[in-house]
Amino acid sequence: MPIKRNKAQTHQRIVEAAYRLFYRQGFARVGVDVIAARASVTKRTLYSHFRSKDDLLSAVLVHYSELQLARLQVIGDRMPQEHDAMLDSFFGQLAEWAGKPRWSGSGFTRLVVELADLPGHPARAIARRAKIATEDWLAQCLKKARVSSPGERAREIMLLMEGAMALMLIHGDRAYADAAAAAAKRLINQRR
């Protein structure tokens, strides 16, 4: 079925072009014309795949959710089992990611910030689910490392991670990831 496969490839090419442009420049500033040009398709072809820019955004976020799951898998594979070393590795990888040339923070957070006045937008629900998946993943990692109250600690690490991303984006300074790692370790090692 060469025609069908071709259609799927075009679909994927549009999603990837949109993903890169939205992540880099935000949703509002990127027009459908630019996405079509970047994907080497006509606007008409783009609209035969996606009814609207909002539709395309949903497809992009599903794609981004898959990329995030794959990234968490890689991060998890690299993380040592012992909890302090695990947290150093986790925040170290966050700082490394933040140091990349076109880093723009978390794509989901960015989208939610951009659509702050549209709480009912379907993209917001996808972003919410992705953040819950990350928090659950953290809780699982901590549980495996025999940390007590892994759910509560996972939430604290989420807070420190989101804070570190915002402040690294603002200041361009990885010291915020180091401070987050130090705080996370102290919260986990504390005796009650």
Next chain:
Amino acid sequence: MPIKRNKAQTHQRIVEAAYRLFYRQGFARVGVDVIAARASVTKRTLYSHFRSKDDLLSAVLVHYSELQLARLQVIGDRMPQEHDAMLDSFFGQLAEWAGKPRWSGSGFTRLVVELADLPGHPARAIARRAKIATEDWLAQCLKKARVSSPGERAREIMLLMEGAMALMLIHGDRAYADAAAAAAKRLINQRR
């Protein structure tokens, strides 16, 4: 000098209209036409006060910096001297702010996220300075409450606060502010 005063009032009216629109809908999605209409001036008048939309943004951020200083003053006035009660009050007021109908998180963080691909934009420097001012203010509050290493603890509270704002915007759930307050108190009360 009635004419001059009138000019200053028009200037301020444009800044306030732009401030509300940018905060609510973001910088990219708001056109100069809409700002002029909201401020009840012509586009020509708007451009006689501000050379460009970027120029207007800078004026808005200076205005927002002043509002933030005033807000920190109010928060500080309401805060008890004892450090645990201080942190409960601080994060409680954050959650209260986040509960307001049109809350869109920190205006500075929002702007930096929106201009993530433009690190050299003059507005980014204003946002950076505002965040440093907040971190310094927190360190001063902690110092007054006789907390040791107030600078390090202020940075941790910044991380928790930025994280709580991002996650409250994403989930619409003040539980993140409560978790941030609990973590901040444990970090401050910890014996080394």
